[in-house]
Amino acid sequence: MKSVLSPGSYYFSGDEAIAEGAIAARCGYFAGYPITPASEIIERISIRFKEVGGVFIQMEDEIASICSIIGASWAGARAMTATSGPGFSLMQEGIGHAIMTETPIVVVDVQRAGPGLGQATRPASGDIMQAKWGSHSDREIIAICPWSVQEAYDQTINTFNLAEKYRVPVFLLTEEAIGHLRERMEIREDVEILERKKNPGAAPFGTEEGDGVPPMPAFGEKEKLLVTSSTHNDYGMRKTDDPLVQARLVSRLYSKIMNNREKIIDYDAYFMEDADVVVVCYGFTARSSLFAIEEMRGAGGKVGMLRLKTLWPFPDRLVKDIGSKAKKILVPEMNMGQIAGEVMKYASCDVISYPQTNGEVIHPNTIIEQLRRLV
Amino acid sequence: MARDLEQYLRPGLATAFCPGCGDGILLGLILRAIDELEINIDDMLFVSGIGCAGWIPSPNFNADTLHALHGRTIPFATGAKMFNPKLQVLVISGDGDLADIGGNHLIHGARRNIDLTVILANNFLYGMTGGQVACTTPKGAFTMTTTEGNPYRPFDLCKLVSAAGATYVARYSVTQPFPLISSIKKALQTRGFSFIEVLSPCPTQFGRRNQLGNPTDMIESLLDRCIMKEETEGLSPEELEGKIVTGEFSDGGN
Numbered sequence: 001m002k003s004v005l006s007p008g009s010y011y012f013s014g015d016e017a018i019a020e021g022a023i024a025a026r027c028g029y030f031a032g033y034p035i036t037p038a039s040e041i042i043e044r045i046s047i048r049f050k051e052v053g054g055v056f057i058q059m060e061d062e063i064a065s066i067c068s069i070i071g072a073s074w075a076g077a078r079a080m081t082a083t084s085g086p087g088f089s090l091m092q093e094g095i096g097h098a099i100m101t102e103t104p105i106v107v108v109d110v111q112r113a114g115p116g117l118g119q120a121t122r123p124a125s126g127d128i129m130q131a132k133w134g135s136h137s138d139r140e141i142i143a144i145c146p147w148s149v150q151e152a153y154d155q156t157i158n159t160f161n162l163a164e165k166y167r168v169p170v171f172l173l174t175e176e177a178i179g180h181l182r183e184r185m186e187i188r189e190d191v192e193i194l195e196r197k198k199n200p201g202a203a204p205f206g207t208e209e210g211d212g213v214p215p216m217p218a219f220g221e222k223e224k225l226l227v228t229s230s231t232h233n234d235y236g237m238r239k240t241d242d243p244l245v246q247a248r249l250v251s252r253l254y255s256k257i258m259n260n261r262e263k264i265i266d267y268d269a270y271f272m273e274d275a276d277v278v279v280v281c282y283g284f285t286a287r288s289s290l291f292a293i294e295e296m297r298g299a300g301g302k303v304g305m306l307r308l309k310t311l312w313p314f315p316d317r318l319v320k321d322i323g324s325k326a327k328k329i330l331v332p333e334m335n336m337g338q339i340a341g342e343v344m345k346y347a348s349c350d351v352i353s354y355p356q357t358n359g360e361v362i363h364p365n366t367i368i369e370q371l372r373r374l375v
Numbered sequence: 376m377a378r379d380l381e382q383y384l385r386p387g388l389a390t391a392f393c394p395g396c397g398d399g400i401l402l403g404l405i406l407r408a409i410d411e412l413e414i415n416i417d418d419m420l421f422v423s424g425i426g427c428a429g430w431i432p433s434p435n436f437n438a439d440t441l442h443a444l445h446g447r448t449i450p451f452a453t454g455a456k457m458f459n460p461k462l463q464v465l466v467i468s469g470d471g472d473l474a475d476i477g478g479n480h481l482i483h484g485a486r487r488n489i490d491l492t493v494i495l496a497n498n499f500l501y502g503m504t505g506g507q508v509a510c511t512t513p514k515g516a517f518t519m520t521t522t523e524g525n526p527y528r529p530f531d532l533c534k535l536v537s538a539a540g541a542t543y544v545a546r547y548s549v550t551q552p553f554p555l556i557s558s559i560k561k562a563l564q565t566r567g568f569s570f571i572e573v574l575s576p577c578p579t580q581f582g583r584r585n586q587l588g589n590p591t592d593m594i595e596s597l598l599d600r601c602i603m604k605e606e607t608e609g610l611s612p613e614e615l616e617g618k619i620v621t622g623e624f625s626d627g628g629n
Contacts, residue, residue: 028458063447067443068450071455072455079454079458097443097444220417220418220439224438224439226440227440228440230442237434238434
């Protein structure tokens with residue numbers, strides 16, 4: 001499909017690029033509530049949707065926002081909301097509803113320093129575990145973390161495709177530092193758009209076939225849909241005391257993501273061939289890390305870097321493989337070690353967490369200093 | 376007539392309602408209104424909340440149904456209606472769901488005056504969870520969580536929703552079936568936000584705790600207490616004591 005903006009170079013902030021990415025991905029419905037540092041997304045959407053023909057509504061809170069995008073998704077929309085920490089917390093019950101009803105939605109979280117109100121204009125990566133576990137009971141979701149304005153645009157398009165393909169909430173977990181960063185980015189002529197899988201009459205909540213993702217009808221297509229986040233059978237009928245239906249449903253919601261994780265997971269590797277010390281990083285911290293790695297390589301240090309683009313599902317096999325070759329792994333991140341803990345689960349080598357939660361991005365010199373101790 | 380209405384019901388389901396519950400009567404009256412308007416039920420979306428009244432459309436109605444989160448029916452309905460305005464969206468839920476936990480969404484839905492119809496079945500407390508106090512429980516009434524009587528005043532939901540800007544607002548009891556059917560028809564035909572508070576007796580939780588007798592006694596009490604708005608003229612405060620005023624309170628669009 002053609003891009004909405006004409007191809008060429010643009011100078012956008014991360015938040016603006018996310019809004020344009022949503023428009024390029026043919027987002028048809030956006031509901032949101034103002035919150036720093038994500039407000040520029042709803043600001044741009046509210047203006048641009050008038051030009052390109054989407055439905056925008058500012059709801060009374062983040063709970064209403066997430067619920068309304070679920071309603072719109074079932075009415076056939078590619079639907080999205082954007083928020084930050086406190087709003088992301090309010091959305092969690094709705095996200096759980098979307099997981100159980102297999103509703104494709106995109107949720108952008110421009111992370112700010114927390115907990116609580118924290119520092120609204122300061123960056124953090126503190127919501128990584130919240131994205132994974134934020135609502136009650138088990139959940140499998142997809143979370144993507146961009147490191148540039150370009151990637152904020154490209155990955156926003158990708159989140160819509162992943163949401164439609166796997167019928168699951170997909171998070172774009174970015175940080176204030178990217179949301180408010182302005183840099184040059186390119187818009188290509190074509191955009192890849194994955195359409196929702198349809199199969200009239202087929203069970204909308206169960207399948208034994210293929211990737212484990214059932215087709216999804218919309219309201220108004222005479223399918224007499226039963227959409228419920230109560231435990232339900234393949235046709236959506238509530239089965240609130242049947243152990244087999246409960247076990248089968250929860251198991252499929254898990255495996256439709258986990259069995260396809262090698263197709264979902266994306267990453268970049270730098271200088272990994274002979275690296276003794278590997279930095280595993282994501283988001284803005286990967287920019288500082290790459291600078292540090294290049295400096296260290298210039299001085300002859302055998303250091304490498306793995307940049308995670310997909311945080312959930314976690315790249316367990318990849319990290320296991322790297323952990324069997326490297327001597328040490330350093331995980332710098334703007335939280336108390338949320339991804340470091342995951343790396344420790346799968347890497348057999350030493351894993352060193354470098355947590356920083358002062359509301360500032362991690363400086364390259366800080367990473368160089370840490371690496372010098374390890375090399 | 377009853378047999379005709381079966382076409383709107385999903386086959387093979389047993390009722391979820393207790394003996395004497397008003398929600399079964401309301402279910403039938405909603406279907407009569409739809410049938411009389413000759414609306415194709417395939418063009419409708421029913422959004423149901425959590426609690427006894429949420430079971431009226433979901434799973435009973437043989438149409439598109441969306442079982443929402445507790446309190447959030449109106450945001451779910453707003454998303455579906457805004458994206459696809461061709462859907463005729465009817466929200467059906469209880470007082471606890473729509474007015475307690477969902478009260479903020481109720482007034483904002485009315486303020487935006489989005490083209491939704493909301494039917495609130497008011498049984499004066501939380502029925503499904505065992506009979507706890509709600510924002511609609513009369514002052515002094517006994518519930519599981521107000522064993523010495525409710526210390527607070529209830530909301531007048533029709534005043535609340537009218538003040539928030541809804542186009543059509545009405546209150547009827549399930550003991551007033553014909554005015555209620557007309558009201559549901561009017562609400563469905565209203566462009567903008569329409570709201571009907573339906574008084575629905577709950578013998579199991581409310582009646583038992585407040586010694587209101589058997590289901591028949593509760594129906595008779597509603598028949599006695601509910602008077603039409605037009606009949607209140609000239610009545611003294613003493614004569615109005617204990618009465619429930621029913622009728623249309625806001626009819627801006629018609």
